Amino acid sequence: MELKKGLEDIAIKETEITYIDGNLGRLYYRGYSIFDLAEFSNFEETAYLIWFGKLPNSRELKDLKEKLAEERNLPEYVVQFIKNVRKDANPMDVLRTAISMLGIEDESNKEELWEKAVKITSKIPTIISFFVRTRKNLDIIEPDSSLSHAENFLYMLKGEKPSNLESKVMDVSLLLHMDHEMNASTFACLVVASTLSDIYSSVVAGVSALKGPLHGGANSEALKQFMEIGNKDNVEEYIMKKLESGHRIMGFGHRIYKTYDPRAKILKEYAKMITKEKGLYNLYEVAEKVDEIGSRILGKKGIYPNVDFYAGLVFYSLGFEPDLFPTVFASSRIVGWTAHIMEYLKDNKLIRPKAIYKGEIGRKYIGIQERE
Numbered sequence: 468m469e470l471k472k473g474l475e476d477i478a479i480k481e482t483e484i485t486y487i488d489g490n491l492g493r494l495y496y497r498g499y500s501i502f503d504l505a506e507f508s509n510f511e512e513t514a515y516l517i518w519f520g521k522l523p524n525s526r527e528l529k530d531l532k533e534k535l536a537e538e539r540n541l542p543e544y545v546v547q548f549i550k551n552v553r554k555d556a557n558p559m560d561v562l563r564t565a566i567s568m569l570g571i572e573d574e575s576n577k578e579e580l581w582e583k584a585v586k587i588t589s590k591i592p593t594i595i596s597f598f599v600r601t602r603k604n605l606d607i608i609e610p611d612s613s614l615s616h617a618e619n620f621l622y623m624l625k626g627e628k629p630s631n632l633e634s635k636v637m638d639v640s641l642l643l644h645m646d647h648e649m650n651a652s653t654f655a656c657l658v659v660a661s662t663l664s665d666i667y668s669s670v671v672a673g674v675s676a677l678k679g680p681l682h683g684g685a686n687s688e689a690l691k692q693f694m695e696i697g698n699k700d701n702v703e704e705y706i707m708k709k710l711e712s713g714h715r716i717m718g719f720g721h722r723i724y725k726t727y728d729p730r731a732k733i734l735k736e737y738a739k740m741i742t743k744e745k746g747l748y749n750l751y752e753v754a755e756k757v758d759e760i761g762s763r764i765l766g767k768k769g770i771y772p773n774v775d776f777y778a779g780l781v782f783y784s785l786g787f788e789p790d791l792f793p794t795v796f797a798s799s800r801i802v803g804w805t806a807h808i809m810e811y812l813k814d815n816k817l818i819r820p821k822a823i824y825k826g827e828i829g830r831k832y833i834g835i836q837e838r839e
């Protein structure tokens with residue numbers, strides 16, 4: 468039996484959701500290029516596309532927008548949990564636990580999976596912003612159903628309606644994070660779903676996997692790196708030291724892309740615009756220099772910036788603190804997780820790979836008194 472570490476190059480399902488061309492640096496949701504979607508679409512429309520396989524007509528889009536807006540409130544027991552949890556808790560742990568609590572109380576087996584998916588998607592920004600406000604001893608801001616998903620998220624976070632640029636940048640950033648084929652967190656969701664467990668348990672597995680610094684946690688690590696460098700003149704020395712000591716450049720490298728991640732290309736433009744407006748352009752300049760020098764050195768091995776590289780800079784400019792970045796990622800990836808769960812369950816097969824045993828067999832059991 469051949470060992471495939473990290474399940475590299477193993478396909479576990481057929482999909483009609485997302486296609487990645489890792490050599491050309493192309494990404495398609497349901498056949499539509501990410502470049503077109505980022506330019507012309509928005510969070511709600513793209514969520515519809517990913518869940519249902521086609522772009523919605525006006526009535527379908529209106530219905531989904533209304534449903535997403537209606538479901539934003541949290542049950543009181545989740546609000547109480549958020550208010551009482553320790554203020555220095557990792558926001559991904561808070562999100563994971565809150566989703567788990569929603570699952571305990573959701574006994575509705577009349578609802579279809581997509582309805583539960585919409586519900587969880589609507590509530591994630593509320594969970595995150597309530598926690599942010601509570602940990603700063605600020606009043607929580609109730610959701611505003613007249614605002615779009617992206618606008619309302621920023622509104623609940625900061626208590627003021629976002630500018631047009633902030634709304635657009637937030638909306639595009641969420642859209643870009645929505646799905647990415649069989650990444651580690653989506654796979655984690657499917658492992659759980661394939662046992663015929665429930666959708667909340669599956670999503671909790673996704674949040675848990677996304678938290679790690681090799682996956683969704685790399686966005687905050689990338690930003691911390693730019694802050695640590697401080698000035699674009701320090702970049703070359705920093706990178707050389709990092710690589711010589713065997714460390715990785717966070718926000719660089721990808722299992723599938725052997726060229727520039729198209730999402731990073733798009734986010735770079737938005738990072739430039741929003742950092743200028745927010746007085747953070749020096750950080751953008753550092754990032755751009757890391758991008759340039761890092762790509763020159765690591766590009767020979769097919770290692771280039773990934774989505775997390777500029778995402779942290781964008782989220783930070785929008786007012787999210789670094790420890791929140793993976794939760795913002797999750798607030799968008801929930802759409803991909805649930806779409807893949809629904810697709811997988813149409814033709815379910817328990818996920819159960821193999822391990823190649825390397826230990827001894829037939830060892831003689833020795834009583835405890837006789838052991839050294």
Ligand SMILES: CC(=O)SCCNC(=O)CCNC(=O)[C@H](O)C(C)(C)COP(=O)(O)OP(=O)(O)OC[C@H]1O[C@@H](n2cnc3c(N)ncnc32)[C@H](O)[C@@H]1OP(=O)(O)O
Pocket residue numbers: 473680681682683685714715716717718719720721722723765768770773774775
């Ligand atoms: C949304 C996302 O999840 S995007 C990914 C976010 N993660 C990061 O940005 C963390 C930094 N990047 C990485 O650790 C990796 O590139 C991963 C985990 C994303 C993918 O890596 P894998 O496909 O598993 O490749 P692996 O970790 O085996 O690395 C292959 C080689 O590239 C090198 N490499 C990979 N990424 C980097 C990096 N960011 N900086 C420096 N070297 C790197 C490794 O050291 C290794 O070198 P070697 O063959 O000389 O030992």
Ligand SMILES: O=C([O-])CC(=O)C(=O)O
Pocket residue numbers: 646647648649650651721722723773774
């Ligand atoms: O596809 C991957 O392995 C990681 C990634 O970029 C994502 O999940 O967005």
